Amino acid sequence: MPEAMHEERIHPLEKLDIREKRELLRKVAIVGVDESDEIGIVPHKSALQMHAEAARNALADAGIDKSEVDALLTCSAGVMSTVQLAEYLGIIPTYTDTTMTGGSSFAIQLEHAALAIAAGVCKVAVITHGQRGHSDRGRGRPAFDPWAPAAQFEAPYYMGGAAGQYALACMRHMHEYGTTHEQLAEIAVATRKWAMLNPKAMMREPLTIEDVLSSRWVVYPFHLYDCCLVTDAGGAVVLTSAERARDCRKPPVWVLGAATSHTHLTLTGMPDLTQTPARYSGPRAMAMAGIRHEDIDVVEVYDSFTYTVLVTLEELGFCGKGEGGPFVSGQRTAPGGDFPLNTNGGGLSYTHPGMYGIFPIIEAVRQLRGECGQRQVPGAKLALVNATGGTLSATGTLVLGAD
Amino acid sequence: MAQSRSYAKPVPEPSPETRFFWEKCRQHELWLPYCPRCQRFFWYPRDFCPRCFAWDVEWRRASGRGRVYTFAIHYRAFHPAWEAEVPYVTAIVELEEGVRLYTALVEVEPEPGKVRCDMPVEVVFEDVDERTSLPKFRPLPEDAHA
Ligand SMILES: [Zn+2]
Numbered sequence: 001m002p003e004a005m006h007e008e009r010i011h012p013l014e015k016l017d018i019r020e021k022r023e024l025l026r027k028v029a030i031v032g033v034d035e036s037d038e039i040g041i042v043p044h045k046s047a048l049q050m051h052a053e054a055a056r057n058a059l060a061d062a063g064i065d066k067s068e069v070d071a072l073l074t075c076s077a078g079v080m081s082t083v084q085l086a087e088y089l090g091i092i093p094t095y096t097d098t099t100m101t102g103g104s105s106f107a108i109q110l111e112h113a114a115l116a117i118a119a120g121v122c123k124v125a126v127i128t129h130g131q132r133g134h135s136d137r138g139r140g141r142p143a144f145d146p147w148a149p150a151a152q153f154e155a156p157y158y159m160g161g162a163a164g165q166y167a168l169a170c171m172r173h174m175h176e177y178g179t180t181h182e183q184l185a186e187i188a189v190a191t192r193k194w195a196m197l198n199p200k201a202m203m204r205e206p207l208t209i210e211d212v213l214s215s216r217w218v219v220y221p222f223h224l225y226d227c228c229l230v231t232d233a234g235g236a237v238v239l240t241s242a243e244r245a246r247d248c249r250k251p252p253v254w255v256l257g258a259a260t261s262h263t264h265l266t267l268t269g270m271p272d273l274t275q276t277p278a279r280y281s282g283p284r285a286m287a288m289a290g291i292r293h294e295d296i297d298v299v300e301v302y303d304s305f306t307y308t309v310l311v312t313l314e315e316l317g318f319c320g321k322g323e324g325g326p327f328v329s330g331q332r333t334a335p336g337g338d339f340p341l342n343t344n345g346g347g348l349s350y351t352h353p354g355m356y357g358i359f360p361i362i363e364a365v366r367q368l369r370g371e372c373g374q375r376q377v378p379g380a381k382l383a384l385v386n387a388t389g390g391t392l393s394a395t396g397t398l399v400l401g402a403d
Numbered sequence: 404m405a406q407s408r409s410y411a412k413p414v415p416e417p418s419p420e421t422r423f424f425w426e427k428c429r430q431h432e433l434w435l436p437y438c439p440r441c442q443r444f445f446w447y448p449r450d451f452c453p454r455c456f457a458w459d460v461e462w463r464r465a466s467g468r469g470r471v472y473t474f475a476i477h478y479r480a481f482h483p484a485w486e487a488e489v490p491y492v493t494a495i496v497e498l499e500e501g502v503r504l505y506t507a508l509v510e511v512e513p514e515p516g517k518v519r520c521d522m523p524v525e526v527v528f529e530d531v532d533e534r535t536s537l538p539k540f541r542p543l544p545e546d547a548h549a
Pocket of ligand 1: 454457
């Protein structure tokens with residue numbers, strides 16, 4: 001490891017007042033979730049339209065009027081995202097949060113919203129996302145500082161986005177632990193089986209391990225089906241106080257644990273290419289909730305690539321380091337398996353507009369409410385969500401529970 | 404990232420903290436920032452050590468040798484400047500000095516099985532315009548790596 005500083009930055013559990021944060025989170029509930037009216041390929045709608053539709057739908061799900069919203073959290077509506085969105089929606093918030101940690105932003109914003117509500121800073125918080133990942137391809141990238149480390153030391157060699165970066169991390173994992181293409185394919189296939197049970201999923205045709213292994217290389221070691229979709233989609237989540245939640249349309253979903261971590265932005269700053277900050281946020285969120293791995297009924301993990309899932313399960317401690325491959329083998333994470341994972345069909349087969357992190361939250365809430373129809377995990381009471389942003393850079397882990 | 408007329412890929416624009424590094428690259432020498440207090444190299448260049456936050460850091464010349472820590476073989480360009488080059492190989496090279504550089508491999512067959520983690524490599528410099536040379540890496544014979 002080139003920079004051992006990261007080892008010294010590990011957050012020892014005993015240094016955090018987890019009990020105090022747990023008490024705060026108990027005062028808060030998730031009461032509304034939904035997507036925008038259309039997800040998939042939606043060239044006829046702007047990103048802001050998708051934000052607004054998702055917000056309206058999630059507020060309707062909660063049974064809360066827009067006039068009650070006093071907190072807005074998003075990062076996908078431009079540089080001053082919440083300022084833009086508040087104007088667009090006609091909201092004058094007292095609490096605003098544009099936390100931008102890539103795809104994990106929305107899980108981390110949820111932690112912030114919950115703490116703000118618990119502290120009495122606001123009463124109803126709406127987290128929104130809207131993104132035209134598919135339809136905005138070729139419309140130009142946001143300018144970035146030519147003096148930024150990635151601009152100087154990565155861009156001269158590679159300008160292709162996440163796939164090539166995650167491929168580098170995956171290759172090292174395969175080298176160190178013997179992780180195989182077949183094991184990665186298990187995740188793509190299991191996730192597709194869940195998508196086939198979700199009417200909103202984009203990819204609903206059957207997929208086999210052989211299909212994955214015979215698909216073209218996008219960037220070695222990733223086949224086409226190791227990579228997430230690129231779609232257009234919006235989503236929103238509504239939180240409020242436990243008190244206000246009593247009068248909402250649906251039973252509350254509780255935030256039992258919430259934790260954040262990030263370790264690097266550029267790959268050469270990554271302490272170990274086979275690790276992710278979920279090793280820090282995961283145990284803290286679980287300790288806060290006071291639960292063990294075996295207590296969890298359903299797991300929703302950001303799947304930008306099959307590898308993201310495999311390494312995240314290891315980092316969250318569902319299996320030992322390097323054992324992610326054997327862990328997911330035998331279609332264990334598919335419908336009917338003993339480890340229900342990414343039950344909406346994930347970024348691999350349901351939707352992935354670029355930043356996916358709000359969608360695993362939406363799915364976890366639906367599972368805990370028992371709203372998932374064919375793909376419902378029977379009796380799900382406890383869910384773990386782990387969202388990842390950047391290049392395995394930033395994670396938000398949530399433990400959510402139903403009464 | 405200034406664009407030169409003959410070279411379409413992004414060219415690094417040296418910043419105050421990295422100018423020395425890029426000037427040395429132009430002379431085909433690889434220099435790395437070093438913290439005397441920690442007695443270790445760090446990457447990328449800054450005015451201070453990111454580990455101990457000391458500001459009396461210095462530059463030291465690197466051997467230019469290392470190992471492929473990891474690599475990826477790119478079959479899609481994703482950016483027009485790379486279209487003529489696919490398949491090509493990016494890598495993170497761990498230098499003998501302990502830091503890792505993001506780079507590209509040259510003089511390798513861009514095929515699974517032909518490139519592997521931990522293979523020994525040495526730096527070569529590609530002159531991309533009149534003021535910029537990019538460090539890339541090529542394989543060394545196995546026995547050349549002590
Ligand atoms: Zn130092």
